[in-house]
Each structure stands twice: as C-alpha cells, then as structure tokens.
Amino acid sequence: MTHQQARHEREHGDPVVRTGVLFFSTPGCASCRTVRSIIARLDDTGEVPIVEIDAAADAASAARHRVLAAPTLLAFHQGIEVARRTGPASAEVLGELRAAAAGGTALGRSTAPRGLVVLRLLAALVLLLVGVLTATPTLVVVGAVIVIWALAPLAHKVYEFRTR
Known part of the structure; x- marks a missing residue:
C-alpha cells in the first residue's frame, strides 16, 4: 500500500x-x-x-x-x-x-440483473406511450425519468470506458 x-x-x-x-x-x-x-x-x-x-x-x-x-x-x-x-x-x-x-477485462457475461433493467425500460415505455396517447404530461415525465434511471448504469460504463 x-x-x-x-x-x-x-x-x-x-x-x-x-x-x-x-x-x-x-x-x-x-x-x-x-x-x-x-x-x-x-x-x-x-x-x-x-x-x-x-x-x-x-x-x-x-x-x-x-x-x-x-x-x-x-x-x-x-x-x-x-x-x-x-x-x-x-x-x-x-x-x-x-x-x-x-x-482488467469486464466479465464475459453481464453481472447486472438484466431482467430488472428490461422491466424498468418496459414500464417506462408503457408510461411514455400512455402519456403521449392521453396527452398526460405527468406520465410522459415519469416515463422519461424511469428511462434515464434504467439506462444510468450503461451511461456510467460508457463514461468509464472513454476516460481510460
């Protein structure tokens, strides 16, 4: 050390x-x-x-x-x-x-729970779709926030890759 x-x-x-x-x-x-x-x-x-x-x-x-x-x-x-x-x-x-x-290499298979990420993205897309079809801005905003939340780990990995 x-x-x-x-x-x-x-x-x-x-x-x-x-x-x-x-x-x-x-x-x-x-x-x-x-x-x-x-x-x-x-x-x-x-x-x-x-x-x-x-x-x-x-x-x-x-x-x-x-x-x-x-x-x-x-x-x-x-x-x-x-x-x-x-x-x-x-x-x-x-x-x-x-x-x-x-x-120094990432694992061959993902260690993140893929099912959870997919579930978050599906829920977000449903909220976005319902929000757009019903013209409900609250659902659109909530759906967009969930999309960002679900994709945040991926964005973090891309940032780490670019800063190496």
Missing part, C-alpha cells in the same frame, strides 16, 4: 483497492454469510485480494461505491471498476470477478 492509499484510507475510511475485489456485506444478510463462507474456502493466492466491508458500519464507503444492496462485489483493476455483482455469488462467479480484476 502506498502512502497516498494509506492516507486515503485514514481520511475516508474505505480501503483503496488498486487490483482486487471489494465485498460489501451487512451483519444480518444470509446471502452475505454464504458468500463469506465461499470466500473462506477459496484458494487464497494473494494476487487478487477480496476485502470485506461492512456496508452498515461504513455507509459512506457504500455510498461512494454506489452500493444499494448486500451482498455486492466490485472488481477493480488498477483502481478502475471492471465488474460488479449484486446478490448471491457462487465460487464460479467469485473466480470470474477475481479474473476480471487480475486481467
């Missing part, structure tokens, strides 16, 4: 992971206990560390990393988030996250 990373950790309370996986958990989370037990069984080579952060105790760090649910795993390569997984994770998924962090 460099002096700058140690100072950041002291000032902000969250560890700086250049290359590794952050595991955000909460004390009462059953899925977090399962992921924790899988991590304990993994072969720890030390090349790609998995650092656990209690999201309830360190809400500022969870907010800074846009963690909204537990468990959430974030893979970092050279300080850039390359993959994210929210929800229960198997040993295979943990291995893929470690490989993504080590290689």
Whole structure:
C-alpha cells in the first residue's frame, strides 16, 4: 500500500483497492454469510485480494461505491471498476470477478440483473406511450425519468470506458 492509499484510507475510511475485489456485506444478510463462507474456502493466492466491508458500519464507503444492496462485489483493476455483482455469488462467479480484476477485462457475461433493467425500460415505455396517447404530461415525465434511471448504469460504463 502506498502512502497516498494509506492516507486515503485514514481520511475516508474505505480501503483503496488498486487490483482486487471489494465485498460489501451487512451483519444480518444470509446471502452475505454464504458468500463469506465461499470466500473462506477459496484458494487464497494473494494476487487478487477480496476485502470485506461492512456496508452498515461504513455507509459512506457504500455510498461512494454506489452500493444499494448486500451482498455486492466490485472488481477493480488498477483502481478502475471492471465488474460488479449484486446478490448471491457462487465460487464460479467469485473466480470470474477475481479474473476480471487480475486481467482488467469486464466479465464475459453481464453481472447486472438484466431482467430488472428490461422491466424498468418496459414500464417506462408503457408510461411514455400512455402519456403521449392521453396527452398526460405527468406520465410522459415519469416515463422519461424511469428511462434515464434504467439506462444510468450503461451511461456510467460508457463514461468509464472513454476516460481510460
């Protein structure tokens, strides 16, 4: 750990992971206990560390990393988030996250819940369509806001790609 990373950790309370996986958990989370037990069984080579952060105790760090649910795993390569997984994770998924962090490449398959994004987009499009057909500006605005909300993670990834 460099002096700058140690100072950041002291000032902000969250560890700086250049290359590794952050595991955000909460004390009462059953899925977090399962992921924790899988991590304990993994072969720890030390090349790609998995650092656990209690999201309830360190809400500022969870907010800074846009963690909204537990468990959430974030893979970092050279300080850039390359993959994210929210929800229960198997040993295979943990291995893929470690490989993504080590290689700096995004996972071959999406770690975002696609069904939820598709559902948000469909709901937004229905609201937009009904709002336009009935000339109800409120529905049009709500539909547009939901479209932006559903597409925000994609826009964030595009921005990260362009700033590399």
